[in-house]
Amino acid sequence: MKIQYLGTAAAEGWSAVFCTCDACKKARALGGKNIRTRSQAVIDNAILLDFPPDTYLHVLRDNIPLEAIGSLFVTHSHQDHFYPTELLMRGEPYGHNPGAKVLTVYGNDKVEAAYKAALGLNDSPTLISQIQFKRVEPFEAVSVDGGYVVTPLAANHAKDEECLIYLIEKEGKRILYAHDSGNYPDETWEFLKGKPLDLVSLDCTNVEFPDGNYHMGIPDNRKAKERLAEEGCVGEDTLVVINHFSHNGKLMHDEIVEVVKEDGFLVSYDGMMVEI
Ligand SMILES: [Zn+2]
Ligand SMILES: [Zn+2]
Ligand SMILES: [Zn+2]
Structure with missing residues (x-):
């Protein structure tokens, strides 16, 4: 599998929209x-x-064939992770893509509510045949086109929403994509136990400052890596990426690389491609 990081900031972007x-x-x-x-x-x-x-910026910058992608997994409804109004541009006359796949959007109840609210504004006659929503539940695996199995796992993020992280598996390879996670709840640890990962992508919103109950920072990343190793998930060949950085963490990319050089963490940046 090849994973490309398209956006690597927290909610406000870096530099932040109004900052x-x-x-x-x-x-x-x-x-x-x-x-x-x-x-x-x-x-x-x-x-x-x-x-x-x-x-849209990612599509332009990294030449992403959005019309050819059939599966969108959404972690939670916060606006930096789900901006459903843009989905309206998929149908005629905003998008001419007669051969496009049906896009299935997967997410929790709050993502579904945001999706439905956005689709309520739809005035395209074709959109409804080009897009669908499927609810996912933590720990219930979903098989999707291309031979992937995607399992939502419970995160520890917003108190008013069952936020998700995702385990993506294909042909014996495993990626854990875990942003806006906080420290994982017990059931998630139980699920991950004994499952070796090829790549794990850890939340690093707070950069040098610890958190654990909403996001993570480098001290939490170190603990998570240690626990993942104890549980048999992280070994010598596992790539451990840190990602989703806030400007409040202050450090520039090269400074973060310097801070974690002994940890073996790969520091994400926009456009970064990793193959496992
Ligand atoms: Zn976020
Ligand atoms: Zn700022
Ligand atoms: Zn969030």
């Missing part, structure tokens, strides 16, 4: 890997993970 803090000014001046858009990734151009307001 003039030093970290945002510095990111703007330095550019490159310091410019981070809202959270999204794509696997083999077949499975899309989250649908932020920056999806």
Whole structure:
């Protein structure tokens, strides 16, 4: 599997939409890997993970064939992970794509409510035949086109929503995509136990500052990696990526790389491609 990181920031982006803090000014001046858009990734151009307001930018920048992707898994309803109004542009006359696959959007109840509210604004005669929604439940695996099995796992994020992280499996390879996770609940640890991962993508919203109950920072990432190793999920060959950074964490990309150089973490940046 090939995973491409399309957006690697937290909710506000980096530099943040309305922000003039030093970290945002510095990111703007330095550019490159310091410019981070809202959270999204794509696997083999077949499975899309989250649908932020920056999806259109990702399509332009990284040449993503959005019309050819049949599966979108949404972690939760926060706007940096799900901006469903953009889905209305899939139908005629906004999008001419007669051969396009039906796009199945998978998510929890709050994602479904946001999806339905957005679709309520639909005025396209064709959209409804090009898109559908399927509810997912934690720990209930879903098989999708291309031979992938995707299992939603429980996260520890918003108190008013059952936020999800996703385990994606294909031909013996496993990716755990875990953003806006906090420290995982017991049932998630129980599920992961004894399942070796080829790549794990950890939440690093707080950068150097610990959190655990909503997001993670590097101290939480270190503990998560240790526990994942204890449970038989992370071994010598597992790639451990840290991702989803907030400007409030202040450090530029190269500074984060420096802080985690002993940890063996791969620090994400927009456009980063990893093959396992
Ligand atoms: Zn987020
Ligand atoms: Zn800022
Ligand atoms: Zn969130």
